[in-house]
Amino acid sequence: MKQLSLSSVTLALFLCATSIAISAPSEWVQWDVSSGGNGHWYKPVPGFPGITWTLANELAQMEGGYLATITSAEENAFVFSLVANDPQYWNFCCNYSGAALGGLQQEGAPEPAGGWYWVTGESWTYSNWYPGQPNNRPEAEIPEERLQFFFPDGQWNDLAKLDFNLGGYVVERDPNLDHSFLYGDRKSVV
Numbered sequence: 001m002k003q004l005s006l007s008s009v010t011l012a013l014f015l016c017a018t019s020i021a022i023s024a025p026s027e028w029v030q031w032d033v034s035s036g037g038n039g040h041w042y043k044p045v046p047g048f049p050g051i052t053w054t055l056a057n058e059l060a061q062m063e064g065g066y067l068a069t070i071t072s073a074e075e076n077a078f079v080f081s082l083v084a085n086d087p088q089y090w091n092f093c094c095n096y097s098g099a100a101l102g103g104l105q106q107e108g109a110p111e112p113a114g115g116w117y118w119v120t121g122e123s124w125t126y127s128n129w130y131p132g133q134p135n136n137r138p139e140a141e142i143p144e145e146r147l148q149f150f151f152p153d154g155q156w157n158d159l160a161k162l163d164f165n166l167g168g169y170v171v172e173r174d175p176n177l178d179h180s181f182l183y184g185d186r187k188s189v190v
Contacts, residue, residue, distance in 0.1 A: 028173070031078050040174045042068060042079055044099060046088035047168035053146040054161045056100040056169035057119065067102030068170040069118040076128050079170055080154030090167040096151030097159070100169035103147030105134075105158070112136040112158070116147075120177070127156065134158035 026044045031037030060067045070076045083089035091097045102119040109115020112134040130150045144158040
């Protein structure tokens with residue numbers, strides 16, 4: 001049986017109690033193997049007030065998946081195409097920030113580019129950083145150790161785990177992967 005974290009329960013109660021109107025998320029889209037894809041399913045979810053990388057990560061797990069992990073230029077192009085031309089996936093008021101992805105940096109890793117990994121444990125064999133990123137924004141008090149798309153062309157930016165500067169997130173499901181590792185006795189990534 002899936003265990004819910006206290007923050008997940010708190011989130012559910014908050015959303016019900018305050019009746020926040022969240023845009024309807026898109027449908028699941030499969031990146032077909034016959035088209036050169038990996039056979040995984042992806043679902044872009046629009047941003048809403050109060051969304052952070054940490055919350056997006058929890059919501060992705062509640063959907064039975066995880067924040068999208070990008071392991072090739074082709075996958076980056078496919079996932080980016082799901083959000084690229086739709087303003088509901090972008091926070092244009094603040095730096096053109098886009099959807100959260102499942103990349104994060106190990107605590108204490110060499111800054112700014114060391115120790116990045118995917119929430120699934122997949123190898124970090126591909127990256128598509130925007131010029132000058134990751135920069136861990138030196139003037140910030142909280143380190144930038146999470147990943148998101150950056151407008152306009154699918155490059156990446158680092159941001160803090162509790163930064164509200166998101167345009168949504170992309171959930172991924174691998175039909176061949178046992179997702180229980182995301183929920184079981186292992187401590188959840190926050």
